[in-house]
Amino acid sequence: MWRLAESMQRVGNLFSACCSFANLLLAWRKTRQGSGRSKASAVFFANLEKELFALKDELTTGVWQPKPFHYFDVHDPKHRVIAVSDYRDRVVHHALVNVLEPTFEKTFIHDSYATRKGKGVHAAVFRAQHYMRGHAFYFKTDVEKFFDSVNHRILLDILACKIKDPHILALCATIIRHGTHTQLPDENGCLNPIGLPIGNRTSQFFANVYLDPLDHFIKDHCSVHGYVRYMDDFVLFEHDNARLKILQGMVQTFLWEKLQLRLKPASTFMNRRENGLPFLGRRIFSGIVRLRSENLRRITRRIALRERALLQGELDEASFLHSMNSYWAMLSYYPECAPLRNAILLKK
Numbered sequence: 001m002w003r004l005a006e007s008m009q010r011v012g013n014l015f016s017a018c019c020s021f022a023n024l025l026l027a028w029r030k031t032r033q034g035s036g037r038s039k040a041s042a043v044f045f046a047n048l049e050k051e052l053f054a055l056k057d058e059l060t061t062g063v064w065q066p067k068p069f070h071y072f073d074v075h076d077p078k079h080r081v082i083a084v085s086d087y088r089d090r091v092v093h094h095a096l097v098n099v100l101e102p103t104f105e106k107t108f109i110h111d112s113y114a115t116r117k118g119k120g121v122h123a124a125v126f127r128a129q130h131y132m133r134g135h136a137f138y139f140k141t142d143v144e145k146f147f148d149s150v151n152h153r154i155l156l157d158i159l160a161c162k163i164k165d166p167h168i169l170a171l172c173a174t175i176i177r178h179g180t181h182t183q184l185p186d187e188n189g190c191l192n193p194i195g196l197p198i199g200n201r202t203s204q205f206f207a208n209v210y211l212d213p214l215d216h217f218i219k220d221h222c223s224v225h226g227y228v229r230y231m232d233d234f235v236l237f238e239h240d241n242a243r244l245k246i247l248q249g250m251v252q253t254f255l256w257e258k259l260q261l262r263l264k265p266a267s268t269f270m271n272r273r274e275n276g277l278p279f280l281g282r283r284i285f286s287g288i289v290r291l292r293s294e295n296l297r298r299i300t301r302r303i304a305l306r307e308r309a310l311l312q313g314e315l316d317e318a319s320f321l322h323s324m325n326s327y328w329a330m331l332s333y334y335p336e337c338a339p340l341r342n343a344i345l346l347k348k
Contacts, residue, residue, distance in 0.1 A: 015167035027094035083197030131226035135237035
């Protein structure tokens with residue numbers, strides 16, 4: 001098993017911090033921010049102190065068990081099945097990430113940009129543009145069915161490389177294994193559960209943990225300077241196309257042998273920087289970043305749907321303005337979107 005930062009001391013005594021009332025209160029605040037004015041949020045808030053102390057007792061005594069997911073489909077633009085956890089479970093997820101994140105942030109590479117403070121899509125896009133200016137070629141790819149393919153045994157091994165608290169690891173295992181329906185035979189014929197639900201805060205965090213070995217393999221072992229990853233989408237930049245072909249083989253081998261993952265053939269290619277880089281819904285050139293036409297059309301449709309919902313009384317004015325402000329801020333990065341930005345501004 002590939003080990004990261006082996007000289008780093010493993011961290012213990014995290015469980016009491018995870019179960020503390022202060023941490024659960026912070027976790028609830030984060031959950032509330034992502035839940036809006038839902039009924040579940042209102043009910044939990046009405047009995048806040050009682051609910052948090054109940055969660056504290058359940059976690060401390062080891063009787064807490066997650067409830068079944070609520071599933072729904074989205075097409076944005078490709079089809080995904082989103083698993084929504086029970087509101088109480090979401091509080092636990094945030095509480096766990098609150099105590100794990102500081103430990104793993106110390107070892108995450110700088111150029112991993114998904115679901116991290118001070119990072120995000122725009123930072124990843126402009127970092128990729130920075131590397132394009134200094135390298136003539138790039139290799140772009142992403143992982144095939146990434147969330148469906150995460151091997152639980154491997155993920156728990158990676159977590160155990162940094163964490164020695166058995167109670168925290170047991171809580172991680174409970175969350176990771178919840179709702180698992182797919183099992184994959186290993187080299188010894190034993191069945192190993194695979195897959196993480198899309199939509200959980202823990203799934204987003206565990207995704208970065210799972211691909212952290214890949215990041216360090218590329219940066220430390222392969223000595224690649226130009227590298228950007230956002231979740232399972234990543235790009236390598238080099239001066240020499242032949243070098244990229246060698247790196248592609250090394251990455252493919254590492255992903256399968258160490259993480260049981262494969263690259264998506266349709267999204268794996270090499271090109272010159274002059275032809276632009278399609279990455280995270282943008283087309284990146286050395287001198288400009290453009291929003292891809294299909295993404296711009298999708299945004300326009302969403303704006304029209306929100307306008308219709310406002311006029312029909314299905315959306316209040318505050319929510320509508322919040323959406324318009326978000327779209328306007330996002331589009332401000334792209335000069336060709338000035339007419340659409342102006343149209344949004346006039347609606348405020």
